[in-house]
Amino acid sequence: MRWRPIAVVLGFGLFIGAYGAVLAQGDGKMAKYFVGDLRTGYTFATPETQAIQDDDFANPAFLWVDYAVELWEDPSGDAGKACSDCHGAAEDTMKGVGARYPVYNAELGKPINLEQRINKCRVDNMQAKAWKYESRELLGMTAYVKSQSRGMPVQVQIDGPMAPFYEKGKAFYFQRRGQLDMACANCHEGNAGNMIRANLLSQGQSNGFPLYRLKWQKLGSLHRRFRGCNKQVRAAPYGYGSDEYVNLELFVANRGMGLPVETPGVRM
Amino acid sequence: MRHLRPLSVTLTALAMSLGLLLGAGAQAEELVKYQIVGGESIDKSLTGQPGDPVNGRKLAINRKLGNCLACHVLPIPEQAFHGNVGPDLSEAGGNLSEGEIRLRVVDSKVLNPDTIMPAFYRNDGFERVMKKFQGKTMLSAQQVEDVVAYIMTLKGN
Numbered sequence: 001m002r003w004r005p006i007a008v009v010l011g012f013g014l015f016i017g018a019y020g021a022v023l024a025q026g027d028g029k030m031a032k033y034f035v036g037d038l039r040t041g042y043t044f045a046t047p048e049t050q051a052i053q054d055d056d057f058a059n060p061a062f063l064w065v066d067y068a069v070e071l072w073e074d075p076s077g078d079a080g081k082a083c084s085d086c087h088g089a090a091e092d093t094m095k096g097v098g099a100r101y102p103v104y105n106a107e108l109g110k111p112i113n114l115e116q117r118i119n120k121c122r123v124d125n126m127q128a129k130a131w132k133y134e135s136r137e138l139l140g141m142t143a144y145v146k147s148q149s150r151g152m153p154v155q156v157q158i159d160g161p162m163a164p165f166y167e168k169g170k171a172f173y174f175q176r177r178g179q180l181d182m183a184c185a186n187c188h189e190g191n192a193g194n195m196i197r198a199n200l201l202s203q204g205q206s207n208g209f210p211l212y213r214l215k216w217q218k219l220g221s222l223h224r225r226f227r228g229c230n231k232q233v234r235a236a237p238y239g240y241g242s243d244e245y246v247n248l249e250l251f252v253a254n255r256g257m258g259l260p261v262e263t264p265g266v267r268m
Numbered sequence: 269m270r271h272l273r274p275l276s277v278t279l280t281a282l283a284m285s286l287g288l289l290l291g292a293g294a295q296a297e298e299l300v301k302y303q304i305v306g307g308e309s310i311d312k313s314l315t316g317q318p319g320d321p322v323n324g325r326k327l328a329i330n331r332k333l334g335n336c337l338a339c340h341v342l343p344i345p346e347q348a349f350h351g352n353v354g355p356d357l358s359e360a361g362g363n364l365s366e367g368e369i370r371l372r373v374v375d376s377k378v379l380n381p382d383t384i385m386p387a388f389y390r391n392d393g394f395e396r397v398m399k400k401f402q403g404k405t406m407l408s409a410q411q412v413e414d415v416v417a418y419i420m421t422l423k424g425n
Binding site: 234 | 406
């Protein structure tokens with residue numbers, strides 16, 4: 001196992017430097033994280049947090065990814081197959097895949113996200129049990145597959161059969177909810193760059209997920225983040241993998257169209 | 269979706285005692301009725317009692333109650349983090365009348381339907397509120413008065 005200086009990094013300047021990072025728009029290594037008016041959560045992170053993401057050996061998310069590298073080769077389920085039996089080397093066959101999810105699934109007649117696609121392979125193609133949301137397996141495999149698209153632009157389909165689902169996701173995004181009566185847009189459109197108490201609000205982009213949050217001390221899915229953002233306005237969250245969140249995921253991905261996939265990102 | 273507010277109903281002794289009771293943290297259902305004057309201010313105290321500015325300051329800090337610091341800068345130096353989503357309130361007590369501040373705390377959306385500022389004294393018309401907060405206001409009527417009294421003390425230098 002590689003050594004990862006998690007504790008060192010954690011104690012070090014969690015809040016320091018947040019403002020400097022915001023100002024450093026467009027210079028050198030930061031440039032790729034800005035696309036037109038879009039900017040990823042990375043650009044709002046402190047230099048210390050950015051440094052963890054920049055270094056795969058320091059990034060604790062790779063504990064999960066490394067595990068998924070093993071799982072990729074492990075036969076599992078009644079069919080006795082491993083992912084690699086059908087998909088070969090992930091570096092080749094999974095390149096660009098994560099950047100275009102959620103995708104339309106004709107069999108189900110609705111969009112599915114990457115977690116659901118992986119579980120479809122587990123159930124349909126391997127005759128294995130679906131992995132649970134937020135399990136080490138599903139988080140790790142999702143991050144592993146999506147990281148094969150690192151640096152590639154997010155590009156989802158929203159027309160054709162996806163159109164009605166995109167519209168639902170959009171309506172969700174602008175719907176005020178909870179006792180605090182706030183929509184996603186209130187915080188992430190109108191106030192990106194502002195402080196909400198100790199938190200610097202970003203544009204709420206999804207291109208780094210699953211990502212490692214220092215607060216969680218864990219890799220977490222986008223739906224976990226959605227649940228947290230719902231709960232902090234005292235709104236009842238939806239379930240992991242719910243249609244509502246997959247539609248929202250589609251809208252959020254398209255909103256960040258063209259941003260580079262950062263998975264696995266690191267955030268505070 | 270906006271709904272009608274009981275504009276012209278005056279405070280009755282019943283509503284008052286009810287309000288005080290609910291403020292104690294019981295299942296809030298019935299709110300104290302209030303009158304919005306000229307669409308701009310709520311002139312009368314919700315409880316008929318004056319607010320306590322010392323408690324109001326505590327409420328402005330408390331993350332589970334007022335949490336005004338989430339969005340506003342206030343002269344509260346012992347707290348490290350003040351948000352800047354809303355305007356600096358360090359002189360709000362000099363710029364606005366007590367009634368204008370009360371309306372903003374009770375329900376800012378009467379003045380600006382697009383605002384991000386929550387209504388601290390409203391308990392319906394919301395979408396998908398978590399069960400434990402359903403039918404409840406963020407602040408009790410007396411807590412609103414306390415916060416208003418605190419903001420009124422802020423006159424700058």
